[in-house]
Amino acid sequence: MPNRLSEKRAIVTGAAAGIGAAVATRFAEEGASVALADIDVEAAEDVANSLEGETLVVEADVSNSSSIDALVEETVEEFGGLDILVNNAGVGMFGHVPDLSDDDWDTAVGVDLNSVFYGSRAAMPHLEESGGCIINTASISGSGGDYGLEAYNAVKGGVKNLTKALAINHGPEVRVNSVSPGLVLTDATQDFQDNEAIMEDYGERVPLERGAEPEEIADGMVFLASSDASYVSGHDLVIDGAMTASAGQPNFGKHLGVDE
Numbered sequence: 081m082p083n084r085l086s087e088k089r090a091i092v093t094g095a096a097a098g099i100g101a102a103v104a105t106r107f108a109e110e111g112a113s114v115a116l117a118d119i120d121v122e123a124a125e126d127v128a129n130s131l132e133g134e135t136l137v138v139e140a141d142v143s144n145s146s147s148i149d150a151l152v153e154e155t156v157e158e159f160g161g162l163d164i165l166v167n168n169a170g171v172g173m174f175g176h177v178p179d180l181s182d183d184d185w186d187t188a189v190g191v192d193l194n195s196v197f198y199g200s201r202a203a204m205p206h207l208e209e210s211g212g213c214i215i216n217t218a219s220i221s222g223s224g225g226d227y228g229l230e231a232y233n234a235v236k237g238g239v240k241n242l243t244k245a246l247a248i249n250h251g252p253e254v255r256v257n258s259v260s261p262g263l264v265l266t267d268a269t270q271d272f273q274d275n276e277a278i279m280e281d282y283g284e285r286v287p288l289e290r291g292a293e294p295e296e297i298a299d300g301m302v303f304l305a306s307s308d309a310s311y312v313s314g315h316d317l318v319i320d321g322a323m324t325a326s327a328g329q330p331n332f333g334k335h336l337g338v339d340e
């Protein structure tokens with residue numbers, strides 16, 4: 081029986097689907113009490129009902145600070161404290177800067193970046209008390225530019241750097257890390273998965289030749305939340321099948337007959 085998170089009390093945002101649902105599931109399997117927060121409360125209930133152990137479902141909009149304050153308050157009241165906050169809920173945002181509306185930009189900033197600030201601010205006193213940790217879902221898109229993902233690049237870069245700033249300022253009590261996935265096979269990327277040309281392109285660029293299962297991201301989060309990572313803080317754990325291991329140069333060997 082795995083118990084790397086036994087007696088730990090966790091909040092996972094965006095827990096109704098995708099990576100968040102996988103994290104909530106893995107945390108529960110490792111013995112944690114898990115508060116599943118999402119705007120889609122019915123789907124979050126379905127995930128919670130599939131889990132063993134103590135769970136709490138909270139309807140919360142992570143882009144709204146009062147909603148996050150209420151989420152943290154309700155969880156602390158129910159579980160008697162808080163050890164782990166996973167700021168995971170997020171949205172993609174396609175479109176070039178000249179074509180993005182104020183609303184598009186505000187949505188990306190609100191859901192993907194303000195959420196991390198609101199969640200960390202609300203949870204910090206409780207995490208300082210318990211000696212807990214924060215894990216933020218960033219992205220490899222936070223480490224550079226992508227085609228047509230400018231707003232997303234901006235906010236995920238912000239998540240990565242806010243993670244480091246929090247780690248610097250809240251040690252030794254609280255560890256703060258981020259996880260940067262590459263392409264993960266969730267509802268958010270269903271359009272990609274349905275597009276053969278995209279998946280072929282992706283397969284050629286990523287050495288492991290496939291996207292990640294949400295559970296493969298959740299496993300990294302279990303590590304960061306557990307005592308196995310007791311000296312890991314301010315770190316961005318890249319889980320991308322070696323996508324970003326490339327220096328970005330073309331495959332010269334292919335043209336020189338060294339590689340196929």
Ligand code: NAD
Pocket residue numbers: 093094095096097098099100117118119120140141142143168169170171172191217218219220260261262263264265266267268269
């Ligand atoms: P998903 O769409 O499968 O799930 C996201 C969940 O967040 C949904 O349950 C949704 O209802 C919830 N949510 C959306 N807006 C919310 C809000 N305002 N308040 C509360 N909950 C809200 O997405 P996913 O692929 O699991 O992505 C999760 C995180 O991982 C996001 O931060 C995303 O940017 C990041 N990420 C995803 C990928 C990928 O390829 N899927 C890659 C890198 C990073």
